[in-house]
Amino acid sequence: ETSREIIQFDAAFDTRNFRSASGIVVRDQNGVIKVSKLTLHSNISSPFVVEAYACLEATKLGINIWIDSVTMMGDSKTVINKC
Numbered sequence: 001e002t003s004r005e006i007i008q009f010d011a012a013f014d015t016r017n018f019r020s021a022s023g024i025v026v027r028d029q030n031g032v033i034k035v036s037k038l039t040l041h042s043n044i045s046s047p048f049v050v051e052a053y054a055c056l057e058a059t060k061l062g063i064n065i066w067i068d069s070v071t072m073m074g075d076s077k078t079v080i081n082k083c
Contacts, residue, residue, distance in 0.1 A: 004029050008073045009058040013047040020044045022054035024061055037061060051076045 006029075011022040019042055026035040039057065044050045055074055062070050 004069045004071065005034065005062070005067045006071045006073060007058045007062050007067075009054040010075060011047070011050040011054040013044070013050050015047075018043060018045070020047075020050040022050060022057060024054065024058045026061065026065070026067070035061065035065060048076070048079070051079045055079050 006027045008025045008027070009022065011020060013020045019040070021041065022039050024035075024037040025033055027033055037057070041050060041053065044053065051074065055072070055076075058072060058074075062072075
């Protein structure tokens with residue numbers, strides 16, 4: 001039986017300085033945090049781009065830690081649907 005992990009991601013964007021940050025948390029099916037990751041970005045052009053980048057990084061993290069079954073959670077439905 002494979003366990004179902006949950007990967008949550010979010011991003012913050014500073015429009016004045018074109019800086020941003022993205023965060024990722026991986027939880028097991030009991031809600032226990034297994035992995036977390038924070039990344040600071042520069043030269044990202046929009047909040048949508050940084051949210052898409054966070055989704056990409058979350059996907060790559062899930063692959064790198066060999067998650068078999070996952071639920072992706074973020075606050076941008078458009079980004080999740082595109083990913």
